Amino acid sequence: MPQHYLEPLFNASSVAVFGASEREDSVAGTLFRNLRHAGYKGEVYPINPKHAEIFGERCYARASELPATPELALIATPATTVAAILEECGQRGIRHAIVLSAGFAETGTQGIELEAGLQRVAKQHGIRFIGPNCLGIQRPAIGLNATFSQGATQAGDLALVSQSGALCTAMLDWAEANGIGFSSVVSTGASADLDFGEILDYLAYDRQTKGILLYIEGIRDARRFMSALRATSRFKPIVMVKVGRHEAGSRAVQSHTGALVGSDAVFDALVRRAGVVRVNTILQLFASARALATHIQPSGNRLAIVTNGGGPGVMATDLAVDVGLRMAELSPATIAELDAVLPATWSRGNPLDIIGDATAERYRAAVGACLHDNNVDGVLVMLTPQAMTRPTAVADAVIDVAKQAPKPVLTCWMGEAQVHEGRQRFKQAGIPYFTTPEPAVEVFSFLAAFYENQRQLMQTPGPLSHQLEPDVEGARLIIESALAHGRHLLNEVESKALLSAFRIPIAQTLIARDPMEAMLTAQQIGFPVAMKINSPDITHKSDVNGVRLGLSSGHAVRSAFGEMLADVKRLRPEARLEGIVIEPMVTRPHAREVLLGMTSDPVLGPVIVFGAGGVDVEAFQDRAVTLPPLNTYLTRDLIRRTRVATLLGSFRNRPPVDMAALENVLLRLSEMVCELPWLAELDINPLLVDEGGALALDARIVIAPRVPSADRYGHMAIHPYPAHLVTHWQLPSGHDVLIRPIRPEDAELTQGFVRSLSEESRYFRFMDAVSELSPVALARLTQIDYTREMALLALTEIDGREVELGVARYAVNADGTSCEFALVVSDAWQKQGIGHKLMDVLMDVARGRGLRLMEGEVLKANRPMLKLVGSLGFRIEPHPEDEAVRRVSRAL
Numbered sequence: 001m002p003q004h005y006l007e008p009l010f011n012a013s014s015v016a017v018f019g020a021s022e023r024e025d026s027v028a029g030t031l032f033r034n035l036r037h038a039g040y041k042g043e044v045y046p047i048n049p050k051h052a053e054i055f056g057e058r059c060y061a062r063a064s065e066l067p068a069t070p071e072l073a074l075i076a077t078p079a080t081t082v083a084a085i086l087e088e089c090g091q092r093g094i095r096h097a098i099v100l101s102a103g104f105a106e107t108g109t110q111g112i113e114l115e116a117g118l119q120r121v122a123k124q125h126g127i128r129f130i131g132p133n134c135l136g137i138q139r140p141a142i143g144l145n146a147t148f149s150q151g152a153t154q155a156g157d158l159a160l161v162s163q164s165g166a167l168c169t170a171m172l173d174w175a176e177a178n179g180i181g182f183s184s185v186v187s188t189g190a191s192a193d194l195d196f197g198e199i200l201d202y203l204a205y206d207r208q209t210k211g212i213l214l215y216i217e218g219i220r221d222a223r224r225f226m227s228a229l230r231a232t233s234r235f236k237p238i239v240m241v242k243v244g245r246h247e248a249g250s251r252a253v254q255s256h257t258g259a260l261v262g263s264d265a266v267f268d269a270l271v272r273r274a275g276v277v278r279v280n281t282i283l284q285l286f287a288s289a290r291a292l293a294t295h296i297q298p299s300g301n302r303l304a305i306v307t308n309g310g311g312p313g314v315m316a317t318d319l320a321v322d323v324g325l326r327m328a329e330l331s332p333a334t335i336a337e338l339d340a341v342l343p344a345t346w347s348r349g350n351p352l353d354i355i356g357d358a359t360a361e362r363y364r365a366a367v368g369a370c371l372h373d374n375n376v377d378g379v380l381v382m383l384t385p386q387a388m389t390r391p392t393a394v395a396d397a398v399i400d401v402a403k404q405a406p407k408p409v410l411t412c413w414m415g416e417a418q419v420h421e422g423r424q425r426f427k428q429a430g431i432p433y434f435t436t437p438e439p440a441v442e443v444f445s446f447l448a449a450f451y452e453n454q455r456q457l458m459q460t461p462g463p464l465s466h467q468l469e470p471d472v473e474g475a476r477l478i479i480e481s482a483l484a485h486g487r488h489l490l491n492e493v494e495s496k497a498l499l500s501a502f503r504i505p506i507a508q509t510l511i512a513r514d515p516m517e518a519m520l521t522a523q524q525i526g527f528p529v530a531m532k533i534n535s536p537d538i539t540h541k542s543d544v545n546g547v548r549l550g551l552s553s554g555h556a557v558r559s560a561f562g563e564m565l566a567d568v569k570r571l572r573p574e575a576r577l578e579g580i581v582i583e584p585m586v587t588r589p590h591a592r593e594v595l596l597g598m599t600s601d602p603v604l605g606p607v608i609v610f611g612a613g614g615v616d617v618e619a620f621q622d623r624a625v626t627l628p629p630l631n632t633y634l635t636r637d638l639i640r641r642t643r644v645a646t647l648l649g650s651f652r653n654r655p656p657v658d659m660a661a662l663e664n665v666l667l668r669l670s671e672m673v674c675e676l677p678w679l680a681e682l683d684i685n686p687l688l689v690d691e692g693g694a695l696a697l698d699a700r701i702v703i704a705p706r707v708p709s710a711d712r713y714g715h716m717a718i719h720p721y722p723a724h725l726v727t728h729w730q731l732p733s734g735h736d737v738l739i740r741p742i743r744p745e746d747a748e749l750t751q752g753f754v755r756s757l758s759e760e761s762r763y764f765r766f767m768d769a770v771s772e773l774s775p776v777a778l779a780r781l782t783q784i785d786y787t788r789e790m791a792l793l794a795l796t797e798i799d800g801r802e803v804e805l806g807v808a809r810y811a812v813n814a815d816g817t818s819c820e821f822a823l824v825v826s827d828a829w830q831k832q833g834i835g836h837k838l839m840d841v842l843m844d845v846a847r848g849r850g851l852r853l854m855e856g857e858v859l860k861a862n863r864p865m866l867k868l869v870g871s872l873g874f875r876i877e878p879h880p881e882d883e884a885v886r887r888v889s890r891a892l
Helices: 027-037 079-092 109-125 165-178 196-205 222-233 256-260 263-274 282-293 310-322 332-339 360-372 391-403 420-429 437-457 472-484 492-501 515-525 554-571 632-640 643-647 659-675 744-756 759-766 775-782 834-848 863-871
Strands: 014-018 043-047 072-075 096-099 128-130 136-139 144-147 155-162 182-187 211-216 238-242 277-279 302-307 378-383 409-413 510-512 529-533 547-551 580-584 592-601 605-612 623-626 679-690 693-696 699-703 727-730 736-741 789-798 801-812 818-825 853-859 875-878 885-891
Touching (some): 014 027, 027 043, 027 144, 079 096, 155 196, 165 182, 238 263, 263 277, 263 623, 277 282, 277 437, 282 437, 302 360, 302 437, 310 378, 310 437, 360 378, 360 391, 378 391, 472 492, 472 659, 472 699, 492 510, 492 699, 515 554, 554 580, 605 643, 605 659, 623 632, 736 834, 744 801, 759 818, 789 834, 834 853, 834 863, 863 885
Parallel strands (some): 096 128, 238 277, 302 378, 818 853
Antiparallel strands (some): 136 182, 529 580, 592 679, 679 693, 789 801, 801 818
């Protein structure tokens, strides 16, 4: 793997400290002292024109006087001087910096201008920097303490990334007392350049980092953040705190959906789809850090509790149920096993109360039996110091059992003096320990959530290939026509036409402009009918008496028309009226009313909402939120998270609803959101669903203009599966070939393909003696998000079995305008034009993505590949650092 472009920042071999002095209150002076005290072995150059010497070491007046070019600049000077120092760094060839100085965008207009100046200088010289207004970074393994915090930081394998410097110092102080170490500590500050996305990219690459803690206050680039978060969490567990959970104030909305969804609910949706865990307090973050440091990962949320005190066991059980855990049901075999070794008075269920005089051997037997039970995903072991209890001996027994099981074991030794030694044993053994039940149960719930969210992360929704194709072009014409007339709210007929274009069942809808037309229209539809006011200014029709149901005669329709207009003019005189909507009166006695909708979050883009429908939707506040795109697994999870889900099965005298029909409408809504970036808000309320299917009775859609983009899915936080890139081709031999983007479920296919390659082909592809792919490497190659990379498979069918012929892929470079490619074709299928075809398609995809340059590295001995890229117009040059490699590149 080539060196990551941020490696010189995080593992700098030399550092320049601008503003260094011997003053006690000097930030730059503290930086210099911290580097020395932490044992940093690289060169440290103090720079300050006011000093010839700092702490007995030569001090330089400016960067141009340095004897060598340092890899990293630390800048802690007044804000007005920083841009000039960055300019100096650029001229000296320094390409990485940390700006700790405050006084930028957080201070107002002048600070915003100063920050913009930093960005201009950095871009001009290709400098990447963290900050401004940050604490700095630490890499304890190499003694790089480039912060002004006090105290030592132990080396470990957790990374802490925080927008708050104060949180960093608090976490480091706690970690020191608890023996937890870090691979990296990063205070991002204002993130004027490097933000969470790129830092997460580096930590995903960093072999020292096994788990990541995040403290987030706000996100700038949602797509980059989500892409990096999803990519990193596939390989390393991430726990985050997001502050600002409640939206200050209120915003004007034009739909039920907008009223139901706050920014925090959207962020929770992000967390679920990103495969990470969110906690709400710093204490929970601390507790999760302790669990992450032990690398425990459950495979579910079924918890068993073993305790020698009934009261604490019940407390822990109540809390477990409150946070959504399932209390494991012990198998009959486990019960029988425990009956043979426990007193007759044990609880014979979960929680396992093994009685106050429980010995170490009794604990060993109970914990071991639970860990071997397939119905148990993790065990919480609790102890209260009673007369016959030996807390330290019990701790040793639990440690012995835990070491032999792959399932997580958490411990709660309640008390202080008598249990202190037992806790120390757990600390030494790397088993999470707690003093009270609450944090122990919470930590297991976070770990269980991580497992569930990882399942959501694996979902890569594909096209609805088994369904009728939507009329995307027709839907776009409806939207463009409305926007051309300056309208942002579609009328009901247009809204339902849009739904119909995506094959969502709708009730027949016609508009009448006067009483006579209303009567004739009703007769045409057939009585009874429903009538609704049609106005772009009225969101909730029932609020202005704008709905009439069950009208069964022409006279009733004429009368209702006049009454409705009069009521609206009286209650909302300023509202524009565009006639009356007339629909057949749908009678479905077993139907449930649900709401489906979408709204657009200002940071994370479109969000899909499902919940109870009807006129009282805001009062019930029953909704679940998710980020598109969706597949069947994700739609079922969305429905399951609402209270109305319990009403969709058999309920009193009602048969269960047609769940497939409901799921299909959600999938179609997801399609709409993906393909129509102009959608701002959408309500389908109510959607009637019963044993006969689903029917949309009412729809309201708000649209907004959108600037054209090279990325057709640029409006979304998660890139959908790019089904539009699927193409068909035929080999000269007559074999039909399918070329399509890779999917996570292609892991087994990809592993088999790599195994089938000759030793030479594998070496040419990976530049290493690879026999097969590790699980991590396989995940990296097959679980892509299509934003930062693309992989195209060439497939054919042989004897009813799908066979991979070759694969071409690119990964976007840090500059966002170029990419690096790789290509390999099966030995048995070479010299048939497959490589040429794959590269042609790959370059078209990269060009459509807005990339300008494709480059790669090819072994000099790989003559067929060099010949191929040469025929494709690639420029071939010697590698500046390796004679055995050639650099190839082509402008797109």
